[in-house]
Amino acid sequence: MRLRRPVLAALLVLAASPCFAESSSAIPINNNPPAQQNSLMDVLALMSGHCKTLKVAGRPFACKTVAFAHDDKGRVNFAVAVDDPSDENHVVSFSGENGKRADDNSYELPVDRMLLNSKNRPKVDGLPVPAAQTSTGSCRQTGNFAARKVNDVTCSATDSEGRKYELLFVSDGTPVSVRRIRQSSPSFQDPFK
Numbered sequence: 001m002r003l004r005r006p007v008l009a010a011l012l013v014l015a016a017s018p019c020f021a022e023s024s025s026a027i028p029i030n031n032n033p034p035a036q037q038n039s040l041m042d043v044l045a046l047m048s049g050h051c052k053t054l055k056v057a058g059r060p061f062a063c064k065t066v067a068f069a070h071d072d073k074g075r076v077n078f079a080v081a082v083d084d085p086s087d088e089n090h091v092v093s094f095s096g097e098n099g100k101r102a103d104d105n106s107y108e109l110p111v112d113r114m115l116l117n118s119k120n121r122p123k124v125d126g127l128p129v130p131a132a133q134t135s136t137g138s139c140r141q142t143g144n145f146a147a148r149k150v151n152d153v154t155c156s157a158t159d160s161e162g163r164k165y166e167l168l169f170v171s172d173g174t175p176v177s178v179r180r181i182r183q184s185s186p187s188f189q190d191p192f193k
Contacts (some may be wrong), residue, residue, distance in 0.1 A: 042181050043070040048174035054080060056092050056116075057163040066153055066169045068141065074098070075110050078126050078139050078155055080167060089118040089128050092165065094139050094155040105144050111137040111157045114165055135159040137169075148175035 044067060051063035067075045076099050082090040086112050091152035093115035114135045121128035137157025143150035155167040 004034055007155075020076040024056045029166050040072050040181075042072050044068070044181060046177040047153070047169065047171060049152075049168075049169055049171040051080070051167065051169050053168040054082065055164065055166040056082065057159075057165065062088075065171065065192075066167075068119075068153075069093075069147070074184075077115060078109070078141070078153055078167070079115070080169070089117060089119040089121075091115075091130065093130070094157055094165065096136065096139070096168065099188045102140075105142055105151075107141045109141075111135055111139060111155065113152040114157055114159050131159070133163075135165070137165070143171065143176075145176060145178055148178065150176050 010122060025163050027185075036097070047066045047068070049066070051066070054061045054063050064081040064083050067077075067079045068080055074097050075095060076097065077093040077095045079091055079093040082092060084090040087088075094109070095113040095153045096109045096111045099107055099109035112135060114133045115130040116133060117128050117130035118162060121130060123129065135157040137155065139153060139155035141150060141153045150171050153167060153169040155164045157167070159165070
């Protein structure tokens with residue numbers, strides 16, 4: 001429980017932030033998309049389990065937790081708190097828009113950016129601001145948020161510099177913690193219904 005609050009705080013900042021970050025072994029960011037201004041997170045879902053696979057720029061890591069975050073402009077992030085002993089602020093996110101429910105038990109998100117955060121990033125209000133890297137890929141979440149049950153999340157993306165990012169997160173069966181931060185008009189097919 002004590003670990004969840006700092007992780008939740010870091011994920012909230014990441015999801016509300018307009019940019020992406022870099023990993024603890026600095027990944028040069030050359031192709032930052034324009035920052036999305038004035039967006040606020042309206043839904044956050046924390047999932048409990050473990051990463052069978054997490055690769056950041058091809059380098060394997062373990063993870064602490066995975067979160068689904070949606071903002072009021074329609075951007076979705078599958079944010080991963082990386083278990084990196086050298087960097088407690090190491091978070092990567094697979095980010096995109098126009099996600100869709102394929103059926104009642106799956107959600108698909110086209111990924112157009114990787115958000116990369118580390119302790120070395122510039123800070124706003126004392127927290128690192130992630131760096132954005134243009135990317136292509138997709139995420140698929142199976143399970144149902146409305147039932148508070150997610151089975152797994154699988155993501156794969158390649159950034160504009162050719163670096164590959166992979167995630168296979170498997171739930172431990174603990175109910176998903178879902179928070180509607182504030183009401184907004186629907187900008188995507190709501191995976192919580």
